[in-house]
Amino acid sequence: MFDSLKERLEGIFSKLRSKGRLTEEDISDALREVRRALLEADVNYKIAKDLVERIKDRCLGQEVLSSIMPAQQVYAVVYEELCNLMGGKRERLNFAPKPPSIFTLVGLQGSGKTTTAVKLALRISDSHKPMVVACDLRRPAAVKQLKVLAEKAGVPFFGPEEAGSNNVLDVAKRALTYADSRLIDVIIFDTAGRLHVDDDLMSELERMHKLLNPQEVLLVVDAMTGQEGVNVAQAFQEKAGITGVILTKLDGDARGGAALAVKAATGVPIKLVGVGEHLEDLEEFDAARMAQRILGMGDMEGLLEKIQKSSDVEEIERVQKSLKDDKFTLEDLLVQLRQIQKLGPLDKVMDMLPLPGKVKSQVSDVDFRRIKHVEAIILSMTPEERKRPEIIKGSRKRRIASGSGTNVQMVNQVLRQYQQMKEIFKRFGKGKGKLRGLKIPKGLF
Ligand SMILES: Nc1nc2c(ncn2[C@@H]2O[C@H](COP(=O)(O)OP(=O)(O)O)[C@@H](O)[C@H]2O)c(=O)[nH]1
Ligand SMILES: [Mg+2]
Structure with a gap:
């Protein structure tokens, strides 16, 4: 990023x-x-x-x-x-004092509206009962896309078929009745996008908004479009009155223009950011964190949150002890790899760490998508070999390779990775272990 x-x-x-x-x-x-x-x-x-x-x-x-x-x-x-x-304070979503809350997602085609509708529903489903509604009726594929994603996320869905009509306003109106009978308290409308901002699109939005009177009109902007994305936001702000921006595809190589400038240009805050293609990849936008990332200070808070959510602290502590005693074995490596994998794609985790670029690229080179192979390779070793990998020579490497269904090259790679990780963990494992009451698994740094 x-x-x-x-x-x-x-x-x-x-x-x-x-x-x-x-x-x-x-x-x-x-x-x-x-x-x-x-x-x-x-x-x-x-x-x-x-x-x-x-x-x-x-x-x-x-x-x-x-x-x-x-x-x-x-x-x-x-x-x-x-x-x-970027707006300073954190801007949260506004919910209606009396349910249901109505959110519409608007924006250009391909910006990520449909995906984000479901991501958003999933994100708030801990404390709400959301439903997504297909109101992009120009393309049948768009309705299907929303339906499939909603099913995947286990979120209620409403579309033209359920409404018995292919008219946007009919669908919207019937969605309200449907939600009412099912105690749905947040209704998220996915709307049609165009390649450009045009009158047709704006008048459709205007009619919808008149009917729905939404709490949030969230403009979905593709961060990769940079300054152009900001221009689009200005146009939507003038014509459709948006209440917040959701910036998507921040996981790509966006240059930053949209994230930095959209608030200043429109007065509308960024509320959420899309950071990946998975349905969980939607985060609250936090200007302070973003500034830290941009300045290379690392997103420690974000990382701690992730670790807290996904780590088995006891396992990690055990590994740390072995690190401290300089007894870091391949079995420990396996535990670490599994823990790190739980945090999500490694480049994202690395992005949050305040490490020099060189170290980051070293660690990112470790290919965690092949963790299954790594696991198989380590499990094909004898216990003695796992403890003292330096005893593994040519013939054993071949045996391990065939035992794990891999090849010698991959066995060598795992052994190299092990050395690398050992060094890196040692280097970054020296800091203080406690911050805000959370025990940081030192070995991870
Ligand atoms: N990498 C990445 N891809 C995204 C993100 N949000 C959406 N996408 C992808 O962008 C493409 C367009 O998304 P879609 O929801 O269909 O856009 P819409 O036309 O505005 O409804 C899809 O391939 C999505 O998977 C994101 O935060 N990160
Ligand atoms: Mg769509």
Whole structure:
């Protein structure tokens, strides 16, 4: 996520830090580079310019120039201003005081509305009873897509077939009655998209919104579209009155423009972000966290949350002990791999860690999709070999390969990975183990 922007900023700040005391010129130069980095990240020119002006005003004051660690101060100011730019505080979804709450998802074709409708339903289904409604009736495939996803997620679905009509307003109206009889308290409407913002689309939305009077009109924007996505958001804001933005595909190589600028350009906050193709991949948007990620500070909170949700802390503690005693075996590796796998795709986990890019790419090279093979290979070893892998020589490698249905190359790879992990875990396992009452599995870092 935002890799090139992150890299640029990292470079700018490490240069600044190497200087010790800063002159006004040092700061101006650095901020000019920050502005260039923002433009390259596809942030609108005026927004980038204003942001840098604000940062500059603050940095050229006493606050920074007379401080003991000026580079750190500049960093802190940039961080704060990035947070503010993205909206500052966390914006939650508004639910109706008296159910049902009505949400419509609007946006261009392909932005992720249909997928996000189900993701959103799934996300709130802990505390609500949501239903999704197919109101993109131009393409039969769109109705089917929503229905299939809803079934997969176990979320109630309502569409033209259930309504006995193929008219958008009929479907919407009947969805309300249907929901009422089933104690559904949140109704999420998937709407039709177009390739461009056009009058036809806006008048359909207007009619729907008149009928439904929604709590939330959520604009779904593809983050990959950058500044263009921001323009689309402005158009929807003017014509359809949106209450929030959901930014999708942040897992891709989006440059950051949309995430940084959409709030400033429209006044509408980003409420949620899509970070993958799976139905669980929808997160609350948090400007502070996003700014931390962009500045390469790592998303520790996000990571801790994930770990708390998915880890078997006892198992990890056991492994940590073996790490500490320098007895990290291949069996321990297997436990670690399984734990890490539970956290989700590794590149996402890595993205959250405040590690240098080089270490991240080393770890990401470990191919966890093949964890089944790794497991088979480790299980084909003798207990002695698992404890002391250095005794595994050529003929044993061949036996292990055939025993696990793999090949010698893969066995070698696992052994290499083991060495790598051992080193990395050792390196990052030295920090403090407790933060906010949660025991951090040290071995993971
Ligand atoms: N990687 C990724 N893909 C997404 C995300 N959200 C949606 N997609 C994909 O984007 C494509 C278009 O999504 P869809 O929901 O059909 O868009 P719609 O035309 O607006 O309804 C689908 O292939 C989705 O799987 C996301 O957050 N990350
Ligand atoms: Mg759709």
